[in-house]
Amino acid sequence: MSEGEKWIRRGIATVCLSGTLEDKLAAAAAAGFDGVEIFENDLIASPLSPKQVRERCADLGLSIDLYQPFRDFEAVPGELLAANLRRAALKFDLMEQLGADTMLVCSSVSPAAVDDDDLAAEQLYALAALAAERGVRIAYEALAWGRFVNTYDHSWEIVRRADHPALGLCLDSFHVLSRGSDPAAIRDIPGAKLFFLQLADAPRLEMDVLQWSRHHRLFPGQGAFDLPAFVGHVLAAGYGGPLSLEVFNDVFRQADPERAAVDAMRSLIDLQERLSGSGPAAVRERVRIADLPPAPDLSGYAFTELAVDEVSGPQVAGALAALGFTHTGQHRSKPVQLWQQGSARVLLNAASQGTGCPGGAAVSALAVESADPARSARRAEALLAPVLPRTRGADEANLSAVAAPDGTSVFFCRTGADDASSWVSDFTTTGTALGAGAGLIRTDHVALTQPFDHFDEAALFYRAVLGLDPEPVTEFAAPFGLIRSRAVADPSHQVRIALSVALLRRGDWAPGVPDPQHISFVTDDAIASARAMRALGAPLLEIPDNYYDDLDARLNLPADLLAALREYSVLYDRDEHGELLHFYTEVLGSRVFFEVVQRVGGYAGYGAANAPVRMAAHRRLRMARTGSGPA
Numbered sequence: 001m002s003e004g005e006k007w008i009r010r011g012i013a014t015v016c017l018s019g020t021l022e023d024k025l026a027a028a029a030a031a032g033f034d035g036v037e038i039f040e041n042d043l044i045a046s047p048l049s050p051k052q053v054r055e056r057c058a059d060l061g062l063s064i065d066l067y068q069p070f071r072d073f074e075a076v077p078g079e080l081l082a083a084n085l086r087r088a089a090l091k092f093d094l095m096e097q098l099g100a101d102t103m104l105v106c107s108s109v110s111p112a113a114v115d116d117d118d119l120a121a122e123q124l125y126a127l128a129a130l131a132a133e134r135g136v137r138i139a140y141e142a143l144a145w146g147r148f149v150n151t152y153d154h155s156w157e158i159v160r161r162a163d164h165p166a167l168g169l170c171l172d173s174f175h176v177l178s179r180g181s182d183p184a185a186i187r188d189i190p191g192a193k194l195f196f197l198q199l200a201d202a203p204r205l206e207m208d209v210l211q212w213s214r215h216h217r218l219f220p221g222q223g224a225f226d227l228p229a230f231v232g233h234v235l236a237a238g239y240g241g242p243l244s245l246e247v248f249n250d251v252f253r254q255a256d257p258e259r260a261a262v263d264a265m266r267s268l269i270d271l272q273e274r275l276s277g278s279g280p281a282a283v284r285e286r287v288r289i290a291d292l293p294p295a296p297d298l299s300g301y302a303f304t305e306l307a308v309d310e311v312s313g314p315q316v317a318g319a320l321a322a323l324g325f326t327h328t329g330q331h332r333s334k335p336v337q338l339w340q341q342g343s344a345r346v347l348l349n350a351a352s353q354g355t356g357c358p359g360g361a362a363v364s365a366l367a368v369e370s371a372d373p374a375r376s377a378r379r380a381e382a383l384l385a386p387v388l389p390r391t392r393g394a395d396e397a398n399l400s401a402v403a404a405p406d407g408t409s410v411f412f413c414r415t416g417a418d419d420a421s422s423w424v425s426d427f428t429t430t431g432t433a434l435g436a437g438a439g440l441i442r443t444d445h446v447a448l449t450q451p452f453d454h455f456d457e458a459a460l461f462y463r464a465v466l467g468l469d470p471e472p473v474t475e476f477a478a479p480f481g482l483i484r485s486r487a488v489a490d491p492s493h494q495v496r497i498a499l500s501v502a503l504l505r506r507g508d509w510a511p512g513v514p515d516p517q518h519i520s521f522v523t524d525d526a527i528a529s530a531r532a533m534r535a536l537g538a539p540l541l542e543i544p545d546n547y548y549d550d551l552d553a554r555l556n557l558p559a560d561l562l563a564a565l566r567e568y569s570v571l572y573d574r575d576e577h578g579e580l581l582h583f584y585t586e587v588l589g590s591r592v593f594f595e596v597v598q599r600v601g602g603y604a605g606y607g608a609a610n611a612p613v614r615m616a617a618h619r620r621l622r623m624a625r626t627g628s629g630p631a
């Protein structure tokens with residue numbers, strides 16, 4: 001077997017990407033794909049002749065793995081068959097010029113089709129015979145909404161009956177998994193009959209399957225389907241073609257194609273890593289990516305960094321002091337302060353440009369404690385994370401950082417090490433964190449609102465780059481629109497990142513905090529921390545009485561607990577594992593605030609049920625401050 005055949009090839013359908021055919025091909029090549037599926041409409045709209053497209057692809061190092069889709073062919077009355085075969089013959093001419101040897105035929109949705117498997121098989125045989133004369137293969141795909149053929153086992157039954165060497169199957173994970181078919185039986189199909197494999201993930205939705213497919217597909221790892229298991233079956237059956245993405249998604253179709261293609265490639269690298277972890281050795285070897293180091297264990301946050309300016313800097317510093325933090329260090333060469341309490345560390349960086357607006361503050365970086373920071377950085381690069389250029393003094397730590405899709409820098413550190421990954425020696429000591437402060441122990445999570453167009457990309461990025469596990473998507477009704485959130489966390493829950501997004505693009509009426517972000521710290525006694533912080537003058541967020549009356553009605557908490565929660569404006573939630581007591585500060589600068597959480601008995605969530613109350617409280621304060629509305 002040659003090197004070229006040993007490693008599985010990666011492809012992408014042009015329909016996944018935005019722009020003209022030329023834009024799409026350039027983007028696919030730049031992201032490192034080996035091949036493309038050419039979507040017919042992209043070709044039709046292109047000024048390039050099929051031969052020129054072939055040349056363009058060759059120049060870009062792309063093979064044309066599939067021409068698609070050819071629709072409404074099979075099981076029609078005789079007079080229509082002739083027309084369909086003529087249509088196919090002309091497409092075979094085109095494919096010859098393109099240099100594409102496989103044509104996708106989707107199961108018919110035509111009102112002219114009849115429910116007759118023998119007729120479908122007979123006509124597909126005729127098509128395959130014509131194709132074979134032209135050196136072309138037919139890959140028959142059951143659309144989930146096909147009129148009579150809408151499951152993979154049915155499409156296989158027809159292909160099996162037709163029994164022509166130029167006729168095989170195209171399996172599309174969306175069509176198989178959206179219908180709830182058991183993919184395990186794919187293993188029983190001869191590998192040589194699996195001509196093509198299209199991959200798409202999707203969120204679990206209860207809706208019409210065609211709408212679901214045409215608008216909501218996602219790249220593997222971004223949705224709810226078990227793609228590693230699915231692909232595992234297909235490879236175990238002996239499929240030898242590419243892993244090819246076919247994702248119809250409203251957002252991706254409007255996104256910068258170069259960026260979307262990178263997101264797509266990252267999804268395949270991640271999928272290959274998952275596949276290489278189990279299954280037969282021969283399959284594992286084919287999908288393995290040699291230069292992708294496994295994710296090192298993470299043991300927590302080294303620090304989080306806020307970009308501040310001369311207005312927000314002192315305001316945030318004052319708030320941190322009142323939360324019991326100590327200003328323990330000053331950067332040797334930059335206007336960066338280190339604040340610490342327990343192992344919770346916050347940097348205030350007045351040098352970066354990233355505050356968003358005058359007087360604003362924003363999360364500019366998060367730094368994780370990695371068992372092997374250099375390996376973490378190599379992994380991030382292998383997953384196509386943009387490596388950030390760094391300016392640093394001669395003897396300062398050489399921390400590598402990458403940029404997440406939302407612009408946040410991600411650093412890999414080992415705070416206790418005596419090498420470059422320990423960043424603390426870049427700071428001169430300005431104070432010592434004495435005692436317990438106000439009881440904060442470490443950072444619990446960082447919550448980042450994502451740009452609408454990059455939510456799914458960001459979740460996959462953080463998950464794959466940092467080796468985190470996704471938590472279920474939750475959605476809740478908030479005062480200014482629905483919010484979707486999804487957290488990702490390492491297996492031991494030392495690093496949690498909570499991502500959220502408004503379900504629709506925001507309009508102009510956006511009176512809430514725009515794109516809020518917060519950093520959450522752990523206490524083991526929320527009431528005591530709130531009391532201590534209040535005594536220090538911390539700007540804690542007040543929660544209205546209605547909230548506590550409702551808590552009482554819903555949960556019947558012990559009276560003294562309820563009274564303490566109410567007195568200190570501490571919120572409460574419960575899940576099947578335990579309880580959450582948590583409270584917030586006011587917004588500092590334009591969008592950032594802090595949270596304190598006490599997780600009791602393994603509570604796993606983030607208090608989403610309370611987020612609307614928090615949002616309304618923040619809005620009330622904002623209006624009171626700016627004098628532009630009722631308090």
Ligand SMILES: O=C(O)c1ccc(O)c(O)c1
Pocket residue numbers: 068069104106141143172198213214246
């Ligand atoms: O939505 C469609 O029409 C369509 C076309 C081609 C495909 O491969 C597919 O999965 C869906």
Ligand SMILES: [Mg+2]
Pocket residue numbers: 141172198246
């Ligand atoms: Mg398909």
